[in-house]
Amino acid sequence: ALVSMRQLLDHAAEHGYGIPAFNVNNLEQVQAIMEAADQTDSPVIMQASAGARKYAGEGFLKYLIQAAVESYPHIPVVMHQDHGQSPDVCRGAIELGFSSVMMDGSLMADGKTIASYEYNLDVTQQVVAMAHKLGVTVEGELGCLGSLETMKGDKEDGHGAEGTMTREQLLTDPEQAADFVKRSQLDALAIAVGTSHGAYKFTRKPTGDILSVQRIKEIHARLPNTHLVMHGSSSVPQELLAEIREFGGDMKETYGVPVEELQEAIKFGVRKVNIDTDIRLAMTGAIRRFLAENPGKFDPREYLKPAREAAKKICLARYEQFGTAGHA
Numbered sequence: 001a002l003v004s005m006r007q008l009l010d011h012a013a014e015h016g017y018g019i020p021a022f023n024v025n026n027l028e029q030v031q032a033i034m035e036a037a038d039q040t041d042s043p044v045i046m047q048a049s050a051g052a053r054k055y056a057g058e059g060f061l062k063y064l065i066q067a068a069v070e071s072y073p074h075i076p077v078v079m080h081q082d083h084g085q086s087p088d089v090c091r092g093a094i095e096l097g098f099s100s101v102m103m104d105g106s107l108m109a110d111g112k113t114i115a116s117y118e119y120n121l122d123v124t125q126q127v128v129a130m131a132h133k134l135g136v137t138v139e140g141e142l143g144c145l146g147s148l149e150t151m152k153g154d155k156e157d158g159h160g161a162e163g164t165m166t167r168e169q170l171l172t173d174p175e176q177a178a179d180f181v182k183r184s185q186l187d188a189l190a191i192a193v194g195t196s197h198g199a200y201k202f203t204r205k206p207t208g209d210i211l212s213v214q215r216i217k218e219i220h221a222r223l224p225n226t227h228l229v230m231h232g233s234s235s236v237p238q239e240l241l242a243e244i245r246e247f248g249g250d251m252k253e254t255y256g257v258p259v260e261e262l263q264e265a266i267k268f269g270v271r272k273v274n275i276d277t278d279i280r281l282a283m284t285g286a287i288r289r290f291l292a293e294n295p296g297k298f299d300p301r302e303y304l305k306p307a308r309e310a311a312k313k314i315c316l317a318r319y320e321q322f323g324t325a326g327h328a
């Protein structure tokens with residue numbers, strides 16, 4: 001059934017587990033997530049970005065997720081809007097039937113100018129007022145995602161801050177977070193702790209100087225009852241990079257967020273863990289392999305099937321690793 005995200009996050013907090021929130025853009029990704037959730041008895045958070053809505057179209061996303069809900073009536077599913085850039089965007093998603101929205105007021109509506117604290121609080125309050133009346137969950141974001149190695153925002157996917165940032169902007173401040181949660185009354189807070197979107201997060205295996213799990217602990221100590229969200233949480237498995245390279249792809253050396261760090265974060269209040277890139281890498285590796293090994297094949301079903309299987313493998317692994325399995 002379609003459920004609110006609040007319901008799932010409350011349950012996750014009560015039982016001390018995390019829930020991967022996977023981005024969806026097409027049929028095969030939705031199917032992969034649902035098959036993995038069914039197999040592991042896990043609750044599901046599917047999220048659609050502005051890019052997803054542009055690619056697939058709002059109606060297609062809505063009915064793909066609805067089809068998932070109908071096909072697996074025993075699994076709770078959240079339909080979440082990822083990175084809403086304005087209250088209007090969130091309103092549109094709510095009208096379309098999303099059960100949860102993210103108001104990302106860390107950046108202005110252009111998606112690249114760092115917003116003031118007052119602006120962020122104001123737009124988040126507006127969305128909470130509109131959403132809570134309808135039982136829709138709200139995620140907000142405080143702090144700007146970006147790299148503590150380069151001090152730059154996400155560049156690859158076009159929704160990161162422009163220019164050089166300070167350490168203060170790249171790491172959510174616990175005191176400010178407490179004020180933000182109290183005044184906005186949001187349901188879940190996305191924090192900045194050194195992760196960034198996309199495949200190119202770290203140039204070396206991350207340690208405390210570039211990925212601050214310590215900061216999560218400090219925020220959790222100040223806000224023990226707030227559900228925390230980690231964006232940019234793909235692990236960028238080396239074997240997937242190797243597969244893509246082996247079959248003609250060009251991937252530079254890069255590292256993601258180790259699963260053990262995500263597991264540590266889950267012990268300290270992180271309940272929603274956003275993952276998109278790992279599924280992209282898995283599907284691309286599988287498609288490259290299939291086409292290289294079967295140059296005569298041209299039926300999309302034949303290469304989308306292994307791609308779907310590869311995506312499912314990532315989902316199965318995260319449901320087990322985050323302790324989500326068994327909680328549907």
Ligand code: G3H
Pocket residue numbers: 023049050051052082083157197198276277
């Ligand atoms: O927020 C980042 C997600 O990976 C979505 O990416 O904006 O390219 O759809 P996208």
Ligand code: 13P
Pocket residue numbers: 023082083196197198199230231232233234235274275276277278
């Ligand atoms: P990744 O790029 O690390 O998968 O992060 C996805 C994300 O945060 C979506 O909002």
Ligand code: ZN
Pocket residue numbers: 083197231232274
């Ligand atoms: Zn994100």
